[in-house]
Amino acid sequence: MPRITTLVRHLEARGLKVEYVPGWSTRGSSSFNPKGVMDHWTAGSKGSTTRPSLRVVTNGRPGLPGPLCNVYLDRRGVAVIVAAGRANHAGYGSWKGYTGNTYFFGIEAEAAGPSDWTDEQREAYPKLNAALLDAIKQDDASFVCGHSEYALPRGRKIDINGYSMDNMRAQTQAVLRGQKPSTKPSGSSKPKPESKPKPKPVKKQLNSTPPDGSTVFPTDYEDLILDKDFGKITVGAFQILMEAVKIGVRYNERWDGEWRQRTIKDAMEWLQANGYYKVTQHARAGVPKGTPLKVDGGDGYWFWYELQRFLKARGFYNKTNKGVPLKLDGDPEGWTIHGFQRYINTNNGE
Numbered sequence: 001m002p003r004i005t006t007l008v009r010h011l012e013a014r015g016l017k018v019e020y021v022p023g024w025s026t027r028g029s030s031s032f033n034p035k036g037v038m039d040h041w042t043a044g045s046k047g048s049t050t051r052p053s054l055r056v057v058t059n060g061r062p063g064l065p066g067p068l069c070n071v072y073l074d075r076r077g078v079a080v081i082v083a084a085g086r087a088n089h090a091g092y093g094s095w096k097g098y099t100g101n102t103y104f105f106g107i108e109a110e111a112a113g114p115s116d117w118t119d120e121q122r123e124a125y126p127k128l129n130a131a132l133l134d135a136i137k138q139d140d141a142s143f144v145c146g147h148s149e150y151a152l153p154r155g156r157k158i159d160i161n162g163y164s165m166d167n168m169r170a171q172t173q174a175v176l177r178g179q180k181p182s183t184k185p186s187g188s189s190k191p192k193p194e195s196k197p198k199p200k201p202v203k204k205q206l207n208s209t210p211p212d213g214s215t216v217f218p219t220d221y222e223d224l225i226l227d228k229d230f231g232k233i234t235v236g237a238f239q240i241l242m243e244a245v246k247i248g249v250r251y252n253e254r255w256d257g258e259w260r261q262r263t264i265k266d267a268m269e270w271l272q273a274n275g276y277y278k279v280t281q282h283a284r285a286g287v288p289k290g291t292p293l294k295v296d297g298g299d300g301y302w303f304w305y306e307l308q309r310f311l312k313a314r315g316f317y318n319k320t321n322k323g324v325p326l327k328l329d330g331d332p333e334g335w336t337i338h339g340f341q342r343y344i345n346t347n348n349g350e
């Protein structure tokens with residue numbers, strides 16, 4: 001799906017005050033296929049009546065290219081459209097089976113913390129969720145999630161605590177049904193103390209800094225250059241992703257950028273957790289179709305074949321830049337790595 005350029009119309013139809021950042025309709029990648037909406041806060045300065053975070057959510061910050069959301073909700077409840085294309089806001093996680101920036105609109109509301117919402121924002125937020133669901137013809141508010149509900153591992157993100165997401169979804173559903181949303185605080189009247197610890201700040205991998213053998217993993221990395229090179233940086237970025245997942249995956253304990261048996265085993269388990277790398281897909285070298293595949297840390301034909309299948313199912317291994325269809329050939333050549341790099345980038349960021 002391309003960028004969603006109908007946002008102004010949909011937001012206005014829900015009665016929102018709408019502004020936009022010039023260039024919004026072409027901002028963000030066109031490889032965008034939103035199925036739901038993810039709610040965030042900016043954790044900006046408290047009580048500000050200006051728009052202190054608008055510039056950063058539009059242009060990004062060092063190491064994380066913008067846009068960082070699709071719509072920014074200011075302190076007066078004005079919805080500022082930032083980008084019609086894919087934005088860097090989700091990072092690794094899962095909601096309704098969807099993973100990554102490709103599948104979610106991102107809303108960033110200007111708030112310093114759990115108790116820092118204005119009445120105007122509380123009134124606008126459910127309407128904004130509903131308007132974005134309208135834009136993708138979705139009338140089920142369960143496709144709205146908070147960043148902390150989505151993010152893996154659990155506790156990686158705390159937004160948007162202080163705003164009960166069950167209440168947010170109920171209010172969004174009410175808007176979708178044509179009822180006026182309540183302006184009452186949607187959480188309990190007293191904001192809940194933040195129970196989840198903030199992840200400790202760790203240094204980030206830049207494309208110029210190769211992995212260093214540390215046991216402390218960065219939480220994200222500068223987007224990989226799509227150079228088809230399966231070097232330390234790409235493997236290091238993949239290890240960061242594995243470290244973040246930790247679901248049914250042993251994950252590599254060292255961030256070393258080495259494509260060795262342990263990292264390959266992690267990759268195999270990760271593919272299995274996603275329904276791939278289970279049995280052979282066709283007969284090969286005397287081995288019949290349907291033979292169970294072993295997690296053995298050897299990156300042979302079947303490993304690369306299944307990785308290609310996995311990437312293809314997610315739209316990252318279809319055609320070369322010149323439009324030539326890519327084959328499932330079990331070959332770890334440039335286009336396989338290119339697709340893998342694109343996939344890793346999609347799961348990067350916030």
Ligand SMILES: [Zn+2]
Binds near residue numbers: 041147157159
């Ligand atoms: Zn967030």
